[in-house]
Amino acid sequence: MKVLVLGGDGFCGWPASLHLSARGDEVIIVDNFSRRRIDEELGVQSLTPIRTMVERRAAWQEVSGRAISVVELDVAHDYHGLLALLREECPDAIIHYAEQRAAPYSMKSGKHKRYTIDNNVNATHNVLCAIVESGHDIHLVHLGTMGVYGYGTAGMAIPEGYLGIQVPTDDGLVETEILYPTNPGSVYHMTKVLDQTMFAYYAKNDELRITDLHQGIIWGTNTIQTKLDERLINRFDYDGDYGTVLNRFLMQAAVGYPLTVHGTGGQTRAFIHIQDMVRCIEIALNNPPAAGDKVKIFNQMTETHRVRDLAALVAELTGAEVEMVPEPGDDYGSGIYVGLKVRHAKFGVGTIRKIEGKGDDQKAIVWFASCGPKKLLLRFAGLERA
């Protein structure tokens, strides 16, 4: 099939493009090379040397005998370029990675928040709008994140897509199905919530065929294809913005630093290897929803780890030490931290959202299921772990 890979120069887009090209798809990469510019902005670079797109394409042609086309285009701001491309190429599917994808980067400043909102929302909406306007029946596959549900859902089954609920009506309770409620923890995560709202609308209103893959943290660097030639190598980011937790542990171990675990390290995260991620993309492409179907939403993960267990694993393999770093303000009581589920005598069960101040003045904002957020002075609140 013919596939457009939006953001095909990035950490996920590049190996996905090669994987699909290798299986015989006609692949067209669309990218504005923003990821390379952000490296320059942050003064960092991938540990693995990333070649120019010209070199990457030439290497792939040499190794595989297959050609990948590349179109330089800003999906978020060049709508007419995108629409013309869809009309000309009539792709069977679009894989949409053309979003700013780092939560810490999205929170650096007002400028970074606004860039993330403007880029991600307009990119997604332009793609949806262009598919409708092109008149072609194109399957859209989007990379979302399980992080849209928040990370305070300890004890809950990991949410996936939809939730059946009962809504009170004049005739009693009615069963209905909704998008699983979200609780984004960063502007980046919020854009993925906005995305799924737009997907639901366009699937319903325009009968677009959409698959939304909610990925866990993608680890690893290479896939079968990127290992074929060093010019094809994929990114390994380890900076504070784009480096995920495992990469940072590995770098700390490699340079002889202790592995830093913040708070209790009890935060559980879902992981998937990049080779499995590209396989998930292939499965999604092979199993599109029908026109008129609701958005297909699937989690993409193979394992979950608590952060401190991951550190212990890396320490065992490398001989590095693990250093537990208290969260700022984490000094009242023992082990009070953001995300902890607690029980209050009056308000019932809630989740700690924010901790402020120190010592006797330390307060926590706790979100209670019964009554929403409450700010409590910790020394009088009598909170117990729930």
Next chain:
Amino acid sequence: MKVLVLGGDGFCGWPASLHLSARGDEVIIVDNFSRRRIDEELGVQSLTPIRTMVERRAAWQEVSGRAISVVELDVAHDYHGLLALLREECPDAIIHYAEQRAAPYSMKSGKHKRYTIDNNVNATHNVLCAIVESGHDIHLVHLGTMGVYGYGTAGMAIPEGYLGIQVPTDDGLVETEILYPTNPGSVYHMTKVLDQTMFAYYAKNDELRITDLHQGIIWGTNTIQTKLDERLINRFDYDGDYGTVLNRFLMQAAVGYPLTVHGTGGQTRAFIHIQDMVRCIEIALNNPPAAGDKVKIFNQMTETHRVRDLAALVAELTGAEVEMVPEPGDDYGSGIYVGLKVRHAKFGVGTIRKIEGKGDDQKAIVWFASCGPKKLLLRFAGLERA
């Protein structure tokens, strides 16, 4: 108090500005005058002659002895202008009307969809981001719409803000509260869903104080203040994009045309007079949430009418005739229309989302609570009203 009225030149913003100025608030209107440009684009104008902002301000000064400041600024695209204004003026509150507000306009073409998304999402996010970056404790009051919940909720109590639900967890069902699930029917309505997602995030993450008023259809033209001088008169729109149903009935009656009711006219809509709308704004300003509170969400409405009853009311008052116009494709069975709740032998209760084709080929997409959307050939589907 000092209040910034974003979109203060528009149908709601102008009377709200005068109302607040009259009660002694220091009012600063911020507007890019987009509503006037859209009149030119559509080749229509308000039935009531709208003066320039210079004339409006002078008239208000003359009549009331009070000054209103005006800043020409595009909230969606001039972030630094907005931030500088907040830093300089330190307002107590911001009323945010700076959005494209017509559902039909938002659906005219890809260009109009994209304009509505880009303008409304960036305007709202810029306001939120600028409040955080200004460091001031500013209460944000936003005009939303009850239409975010969709109009297929016949039989349900009109939703307002939040819904308590039960979520399955490893320990059994847990009670929690979510934003009431939405079902937007246009790109305009969808932007209001995106807005409330951003409000929830910024209220939780940055403890912004936010009130979101979900308005019904606002009817009427004038308030106490706009009646004081004909140069202060408010808009009366009756075109197909910005004219709401009541205004169009009134115009049809005035020019001797029959009042056109589409489908069965059984669609129920909520209404509020513009004088009550500005009073709601005042109540909201006087009762801000505390920092750390969840977003205050209130419906603003005083009455509900079925469209055909509204037509009958106008007909009775004016002597006009009512003409029932079948919906396109509404010719199979009797009274099958979008929004109707139906029962299917196998799938249970669902709501008709779309009707296609004619006669024996007529199909409906029905969204069933049990299994999502199904496309059914009506002559074999055996649907009954639920």
